[in-house]
Amino acid sequence: MGLVIGVVCVALLGLVTVVGVVASQEKAAAATTDGGEGLQGVPEEYLTWILKADADCAEPEMTPALLAAQLYQESGFNADSTSSAGAQGPAQFTPDTWATWGRDSDGNGTASPTDIGDAVIAQGHFMCSLIKQAKSSSYPGDVRALALAGYNAGWGAVERFQGVPPKSYSGGQTYNYVQAIMANMARFQGPGLLQVSGHGAGPDALRKAATRLGTPYSWGGGGPGGPSTGFCDGTNGYLNGKCAASSTVGFDCSGLTQYAYWPAVKLPRTAAEQYGSTSDHPVSRTDLQPGDLLFWAHGSSIYHVALYAGDGNILEAPRTGENVKLASITSAMPAGDYYGATRP
Structure with a gap:
C-alpha cells in the first residue's frame, strides 16, 4: 500500500466524543492528569x-x-x-x-x-x-x-x-x-482521569502523554521538549480566519506522540513518518495495548496519529481549537479513515 510521507495531522470538521473529561464552562476548569495526581x-x-x-x-x-x-x-x-x-x-x-x-x-x-x-x-x-x-x-x-x-x-x-x-x-x-x-x-486535587498500569515503552509513553491533557492543539507544535508554538501552512493552523498556531503553545497529533515516546523511542516528527518507522510492528485492532500508535488516512495519505489509552479510547491532540484529550476510537476521526496500528 502506498504511503505519503511528511503529512502532519490536518484539521478536520466534526465532533469528538470525549470520554471522562468534564470541562467547566466557567474559567475554573476541572482538568486532571493520570495516576490520581489530578487537578x-x-x-x-x-x-x-x-x-x-x-x-x-x-x-x-x-x-x-x-x-x-x-x-x-x-x-x-x-x-x-x-x-x-x-x-x-x-x-x-x-x-x-x-x-x-x-x-x-x-x-x-x-x-x-x-x-x-x-x-x-x-x-x-x-x-x-x-x-x-x-x-x-x-x-x-x-x-x-x-x-x-x-x-x-x-x-x-x-x-x-x-x-x-x-x-x-x-x-x-x-x-x-x-x-x-x-x-x-x-x-x-482532582481524581485521576487515566489510570495507566504496567511499564515498558507503551505504558510509559501513555503515562507521559497523559500529563499533557488539556494542552491546546497547535498545528506543527510540540516535540521532544514539550509543547511549543506551531505555524500555519496556508490551509492548516487557522481558527476563525486567523493563524492560531503561531501564537498557541501546544501540540499537534504527531508532536504529542513524539514527545510521549522520547527518548526511549525517538519517533520522527510527522504522523506519516511515524507510521513508516513503526510499520514493521503492526498491531490488529483486537490486540491493542496501552501506548500503541493508531493512524488515520485519506487513501494512503496518513493525517492523524494517536495513542491507545485502553477500553476503546485514545489519547490525542485532535485539531485546531481543541485540546489534548481522551476520545473514543470509533468517533475521534471518521471510521472509514482508520488506517491501522503499530507498536513502537
Whole structure:
C-alpha cells in the first residue's frame, strides 16, 4: 500500500466524543492528569502551564495540586498581583529571584513574572530545585513543606532552623504560608482521569502523554521538549480566519506522540513518518495495548496519529481549537479513515 510521507495531522470538521473529561464552562476548569495526581478548580489559563511545570520535574513529591495551592496562596491566581516587598505576578517573584529563574517560557519574546506561562514554569523549576535540596538536606519533616519554606523565606532560613521556621520566626509568616498550602492541596486535587498500569515503552509513553491533557492543539507544535508554538501552512493552523498556531503553545497529533515516546523511542516528527518507522510492528485492532500508535488516512495519505489509552479510547491532540484529550476510537476521526496500528 502506498504511503505519503511528511503529512502532519490536518484539521478536520466534526465532533469528538470525549470520554471522562468534564470541562467547566466557567474559567475554573476541572482538568486532571493520570495516576490520581489530578487537578481541579484552577483557572483555565493556568492549566497547561501547571501541568507542564509538573511534568518538567522528575521529583515525585512535585504534583500539580502542590503548584496550584502555592499559586493560590501567593496571588489567588492574579497575574497582576504585587506586594510591598516588590514581588510580582501570580507566583510572586522578587526581582532578584526572577533574575535567576525567569525565562520566556511562553515564547512571546519577553520573560516577565506577570506572564502566566513564564511565572508558573519558573515557579515549578524553582520548587523542583528546592525539593531536591530538601531531600538531600536530611532535615526532618515533609520535603514539600521544606521546599515551600525555602520558596517563601529563602533556603538560608530553612538551614538556620534545620527545618520549617517556627511560628516565632518573622511573625509566623513562613510557618503559616507552609501550613496553608499543605492544607489547601486537597482543594485542587482532582481524581485521576487515566489510570495507566504496567511499564515498558507503551505504558510509559501513555503515562507521559497523559500529563499533557488539556494542552491546546497547535498545528506543527510540540516535540521532544514539550509543547511549543506551531505555524500555519496556508490551509492548516487557522481558527476563525486567523493563524492560531503561531501564537498557541501546544501540540499537534504527531508532536504529542513524539514527545510521549522520547527518548526511549525517538519517533520522527510527522504522523506519516511515524507510521513508516513503526510499520514493521503492526498491531490488529483486537490486540491493542496501552501506548500503541493508531493512524488515520485519506487513501494512503496518513493525517492523524494517536495513542491507545485502553477500553476503546485514545489519547490525542485532535485539531485546531481543541485540546489534548481522551476520545473514543470509533468517533475521534471518521471510521472509514482508520488506517491501522503499530507498536513502537
